[in-house]
Structure formats: structure tokens, C-alpha cells
Amino acid sequence: MxxxxxxxxxxxxxxxxxxxTPKVAYFQNVQPGAAETVSEPMEIRIRPGDKISILVNSKDQLLVNLFNLPVITRQIGMTSNNNTSQGISGYTVNDEGNIDFPVLGNVHVEGMTRAEIAAYIKKELMEKNLVKDPVVTVEFMNLTVSVLGEVAHPGRFSIDKDRLTLLEALSLAGDLTIYGKRDNILVQREENGTKVFYRVNINTGEDLYTSPVYYLQQNDVVYVEPNSVRARQSTVxxxxxxxxxxxxxxxxxxxxxxxxxxx
Structure with missing residues (x-):
């Protein structure tokens, strides 16, 4: 016996x-009604190589046309002459952090947010009596983050807002699979020409919200490592x-x- x-x-x-099976729950140490301190909000700031659109509007449409790049018409397919799409031309920031803006010439935009660029262009146009009461809109055009590894839909995703969090980037990728490590997510970021790596544990709210990469920047790469279960499955x-x-x-x-x- x-x-x-x-x-x-x-x-x-x-x-x-x-x-x-691995632990898959997020925020395991967060209690109902508890408040977590979030790292200081970090807005997207323009860098050399970034592309932005700047649109100037006012009551005098003929006048503001001098400051707006032409709309590009692209042909889609070859079956019909009417099968086209339109898009606004953009400004690519050069290595010195400048763009060549109509009439104003070189404008230094490196390190500025969308709102700061719009405010600066508006001020220059008004102070030089070029446009009365202009409305300036700035949009990102080629800014992205990449999400790789154990997520449902890995890929590169466009940034269309001033603040993009790590959780939002993961949601764009369809969330982690059950095989993704939630306690050791890697974020690669370029800082002053150097690749810097950060580790984030999203199982705990404190580690996530205080992380310097809670707010992502353009060109950040998020990598979700496979857990031991997935690693064993990958071997013969x-x-x-x-x-x-x-x-x-x-x-x-x-x-x-x-x-x-x-x-």
C-alpha cells in the first residue's frame, strides 16, 4: 500500500x-480605492527625422494658402482614373532640428511639443502681420512605436496623441498572450544617441506607474518575453x-x- x-x-x-500555468493578472497588488502615484506626464517632443504637418487657417483663405503645403493626390491602382486619395504634405525635421516654413524660413522645432510648435508659428505670423487671427494645427505624420514578442498582434503603431502610455501601446497590439511575461517587459529607448533599456513589471501598479517608460516616446520598442511554458514549447x-x-x-x-x- x-x-x-x-x-x-x-x-x-x-x-x-x-x-x-503562469500568472496572467495585472495590478495584483492594487487594492480597491487605492491611489497610485504616476510618473510625471511626458509629452511627445519633436526630434530630427520626425515628420509633421502644419496647417494654417484664417478668414482670408487666399492669404493662408501661402503658408500651407499643397495637398498630394496619390493614384491607387490602375483600373480607374478616379481611384485616388489625398494627403497633406509634411515637414521633415532636419539634423539641426529645423523645418523650412513658407515665408518664415527656418523654424527650430526640435524639443517642442505639438502645442508649442502651433503657438510659436501663430505668434510669428501675427507679430509679422502676415495673418490676422490665424488658427494653427500641428499633427504627427511618421511617429511610431513598435511592440514585439508575446502579444496578439505585434507590429509598428502610429502615435496620434501627445501622450501614449505603455498600456495603450500593448492594447494596440491586442494585449499580451497568456505566454507573455508580465513581470519583465523590456522597453528600448534612444537617449542622446545611446540605446537605453528599461524593465517594467505590470503585475504591480507601483512599478508600472512610476516607471520612466510608462509614457512612451517615438521609436520606442516594447518587447514582451515568452515565459517558461512558451520556451519549452519552442524546443523539440x-x-x-x-x-x-x-x-x-x-x-x-x-x-x-x-x-x-x-x-
């Missing part, structure tokens, strides 16, 4: 280990219930135990 109990205990332990001899080697090993063990009991 004791031998049978030992066999049962061994088999049960093996099955529990092989069927163990992975020790899990879906692998042939696991069942062969288990059958061999049971055979050995049976022989010992019979003896």
Missing part, C-alpha cells in the same frame, strides 16, 4: 508541474504535456516504478 501511495504522489506531482524535447518526449519519459518512469513494485 505504501508503494502505491508513493507512485500516486509522484505521478500527481509530475502532472501538476507539467500543467502549471520540451518537457510539457504537449510534447511527445514528456509522455515517453512519463511512461518510462511508470514502467520502472511498476517493475520495482512487482519485485
Amino acid at each position: 505504501k508503494k502505491k501511495n508513493v507512485v500516486f504522489s509522484i505521478v500527481t506531482a509530475l502532472m501538476l508541474i507539467s500543467c502549471a 524535447n520540451g518537457n510539457n504535456v504537449r510534447s511527445t518526449s514528456f509522455w515517453i519519459s512519463l511512461a518510462s518512469l511508470l514502467t520502472t516504478i511498476t517493475v520495482l513494485i512487482v519485485k
